[in-house]
Amino acid sequence: MSEVYYLDSHCHLFSEEFQEDFDEVIERSRKKGVVFLNIMCTEEEEAYRAMDFSETDRDHISVSYGIFPTDAEDAEKRWGELEKIAEDPRCTCIGEIGLDYYWEKDPAMHDLQKEVFARQIELARKLNKPFCVHSRDAIQDTYDLMKAHHWKGLMHSFSGSAEMGREFVKLGYYLSLGGPVTFKNARHAANVAREMDVNFLLTETDSPYMAPVPVRGKRNEPSYIPHIVKKIAELRQMKEEILAAVLVENWRRFRSLQ
Ligand SMILES: [Zn+2]
Secondary structure, three states: OOOOOEEEEEEOOOOHHHOOOHHHHHHHHHHOOEEEEEEEEOOHHHHHHHHHHHOOOOOOEEEEEOOOHHHHHHHHHHHHHHHHHHHOOOOOEEEEEEEEOOOOOOHHHHHHHHHHHHHHHHHHHHHOOOEEEEEEOOHHHHHHHHHHOOOOEEEOOOOOOHHHHHHHHHOOOEEEEOHHHHOOOOHHHHHHHHHOOHHHEEEOOOEOOOOOOOOOOOOOOHHHHHHHHHHHHHHHOOOHHHHHHHHHHHHHHHHHOO
């Protein structure tokens, strides 16, 4: 067992890709010390399975559920079930919610995405739980909305500039970095990793997507987190173990809503 503990703030462990070898994936991540897991769920049924699993280790395993931006048109139909899951004490975070103008080009749908995003932030506030944001090709609108509906949240796989990152941090939001920070062409991610206040950084895999170098292109899994921490530590000229401990501390603070 590793002496250093790591955080994966965003992994889709109950997606189809892990159905075959779920136990092995968990075992490998434990061996590497990646014990803090935030399991992201985009479907109701997934959320219930993840919540049941979280009971095996409530101190380390969190579950997030929310209506994904490109599913905004189903929000009305799914709202009752969303509230029910969100109120469950085993669901610790609302997400991933946000705006995605990359997959959705219709401006009328962007308005609907904003409405559903805002409504879910307000639900998080009502329940005193943090939220996790997906933002793609929509960073300014995401920022404006998170400023207007200010609450405790994190930006998953933050891909904005360091300048933009600082604006989010000023509002108390956390920035989570994943595989792209290890990619040569992801200039923004490296700058964010280097320049942000370390107390507002988190790490994630976004498993099964976005595997970091040197396993880029493979199915991603939480046990690859040390590659990401190693890269951020290099960029910041910090010791890897110290950075890992800071990231875990950040996550505890984020989760406890202090
Ligand atoms: Zn995700």
